[in-house]
Amino acid sequence: MNRRRFLVALGVTSALGGCLEGDSPIAGDDGPDATGTTTADATTATDTATTTTATRVGSFDLPIPKDELRRGAPKDAIPALTSPVFADEWARFDEVDVALDDSFEVVGVELDGIARAYPLAILNWHEIVNDSFGDRPVVVTYCPLCGSAVVADRLVAGEPTYFGVSGYLWMSDLVMYDDRTESLWSQVLATAIRGDRTGDTLSLLPSTISTWGEWKASHPETEVLVPPPVSGTIRGRQTRNYGVNPYRDYQQSSTIGIGFNDEVDDRLHPKTSVLGIAAGGVARAYPLDTVNEAGVVNDTVGGLPVVVTASSDGTLVAYVRRIHGTAVAFERDGNALLAAGSRWDLLTGRALDGPHDGTTLTRANDRSPMFWFAWADFNPGTEIYGR
Incomplete structure (x- = not known):
């Protein structure tokens, strides 16, 4: 395997070079977060949690050492959606001033006879949607730094839970937390990497990243996620500039994460x-x-x-x-x-x-x-x- 160093970003600002007029997923969160915690000392309960038995998942030994986690933002500064609203279009909502174009990319999920589309225009800013398909709790996640969508049953120890954005990154990937145990979860692995549930893995569900035009053509009865403030977040009423892709330049560059990947496979x-x-x-x-x-x-x-x-x-x-x-x-x-x-x-x-x-x-x-x-x-x- 060939591995060499690529240019890495020096921090959040350069990683989000595509942001316009100061917009970013954590814009306005440089000070205290919703709990009054500052960026420097924001933590989750699992920062100091340990488990007594090591677990191996794939190529990784768990729990992940704390020093492998990198703080990218305060906890919940990227506010996960907890009360999603769906419709057949955005235009009917006065609170939404962005047109839903057929070229917009979406995460498409079809489950239990229900088809839903989750636009990346929303997920770039919120990363996690806590949803339900009928009585089935589901979490839809997207990491803009890795370009990865993972959809799973929203269950921890068999019980429904809400997931939020911890603000940590591991291997440049979104690290989630569950509100039931405050354990930390790798988005790509769909596995708890620190905390009481270390080694637990979420049950994955099929999903597709396609364009809105393609998805609705194949799923004419589909619903589409409506942006906040119509949909509610873990921090209450929030809104972002959903007409701006804050990762545009990042997605077109050789930049890896926000400065924590020293080497990558250069094939x-x-x-x-x-x-x-x-x-x-x-x-x-x-x-x-x-x-x-x-x-x-x-x-x-x-x-x-x-x-x-x-x-x-x-x-x-x-x-x-x-x-x-x-x-x-x-x-x-x-x-x-x-x-x-x-x-x-x-x-x-x-x-x-x-x-x-x-x-x-x-x-x-x-x-x-x-x-x-x-x-x-x-x-x-x-x-x-x-x-």
Whole structure:
């Protein structure tokens, strides 16, 4: 594995070089936070918590030492959503002065017959949405520094909980806390890394990062998250400039995190969008450009037969290419896939016609596509498709 140093940002200000007129996810939070704690001494209850038994998750020994955590902002300075409101559009709300454009990227979730879209225009500023699909508590998370979306059941020790933004980063990734135990959780790992629940892992749910236009075309009955102040946050009524992407320059640069990644795997540009699949002890990354060039990729990862493809808008998806237990090869037909006599919707994996009409393929990836550096950091030794 080749690893070398990339340019790293010197702090929050330079990492958020795309912010306009002082806007940032923590704008206005340089002083005391909601509890009267200053940036310098803001902590969570788990800053000093320890566990007596070490746990290993993937390549990592838990609990994570405290000195591996980096304070990026005060606790709750990036206010998680706790009372989300959904509608079919934004235009009906006088409090929202931004138009929801078809090109906006969204995290799409379909669960229990309900389809919802969570625009990155909101998640860039709030990072966590505590939601419920019927009686099922769900948390939708997004880390702008890693470009990673993770969706999971919102349960700790079997009980519903709310998650908030701790203000810490680990490996440049969002560190969440749960309000039931104040344990700290890695967003990408979906695992508690410090505190009473260390080693507990959230049950992951399938999600897609696509454009709003693509998502609503495949899910015509979808709802979309409405920005605060219509939706409520953990800090009450809050609002941000949702027409501004505070990470625009960061996403286009070689900058890693906010200054805490000294080395990265340099086989790809750190901000390359990759879809990662891990199975049977093998991790493999599929870069967007490589998948686009191939059109459709039929592959096997650790014994798991998979198909990987991307839409015309750059939405990367991967499915287990088994139909009723038999591995098949897929072909591409415009924005659909072809296999076993049926056409399959690229975005949902659902058969549109033929002998398998209505059948839905199983997702092969349990986390969204993310930046290459993040996938490589959390999956050391990963392979790259096509290399």
